[in-house]
Amino acid sequence: MKEKLLIIGASGHGKVVADIALKMNKWKSIAFLDDDETVKSSMGIEVVGKSLDAFKHIQDCDLFVGIGNNVTRETIQEKLETEGASLPTLIHPATVIGDQVELGVGTVVMAGVVVNCCTEIGKGCIVNTGATIDHDNLVGDYVHISPGVNLAGMVKIGKGSWLGIGSSVSNNINITGGCNVGAGAVVVKDITEAGVYVGVPVRRVNDGWQRF
Known part of the structure; x- marks a missing residue:
């Protein structure tokens, strides 16, 4: 772990990431990188450059990709990993993490989350506010689990899927990669x-990407 943390992305998701990093109290300094030149600071934290500047700081800073879009986050994080960047895992102090839980690098776990025992969450994931993940889950890389999502036991979520706010998954369910599950589904x-899935119970509505 380095003394400095650079967060790529200073908008909504990046702000929450920064708030968690501040509450973890592990870095002497925290700054943002963002490609919007009009943004000079966020949450009172300075924006010190653009996203590509991250590669200039691989030796002296921890780097975290604070971007909500799964594809963009994966693209940037994979490049950073290839260059040997130090990528922390961020966990809000107000979470419950069970025994034998594994969290990948570049993953953020937000306030009020419960992750029960024997669960594995891949790299570059977002486990958003108040989500619950029960025992023996397997969550692939670059998955976004939105606020208030509930996963029962023995659930598997494939790489790059997005579970919308308040959605629920019953026990022993497998969801393939590249899925978007709608809010409340x-x-x-x-x-x-x-594909995109909505409703109670879910039904497939199209092939394309959609944000929930």
């Missing part, structure tokens, strides 16, 4: 085909 059967 309920998943009671395996999802084996990528």
Whole structure:
């Protein structure tokens, strides 16, 4: 761990990431990188350069990708990993993490989250405010679990999927990668085909990407 933390992305998600980093109290200084030249600071934290400047600071800073879009986050984090960057895992102090839980680098776990025992969460994931993940879950890389999502036991979520706010997944369910599950949706059967799913229970509505 380095003494300085640079967060790539100073907008909404980046702000929450910065708030968690401040509350963890592990870095002497924290700053943002953002490609919007009109943004000079966020949350009172200075924006010191653009996203590509991260590669200039690999030796002296920890780096965290504070971008909500799964594809963009993956693209940037994979490049940083290739260059040997130090990528921390951020965990809000107001979380409950069970025994034998593994969290990948570049993953953020936000306030009020519960992750129960024997669960594995991949790298570059977002586990958003108040989500619950029960025992023996397997969450792939670059998954976004939105606020208030509830995953029962023995659930598997494939790489790059996005579970919308307040959605629920029953026990022993597999969701393939590249899925977007709508807000408030309920998943009671395996999802084996990528696409957008909405409703109670969920139904597939199209192939394309949609934000929830």
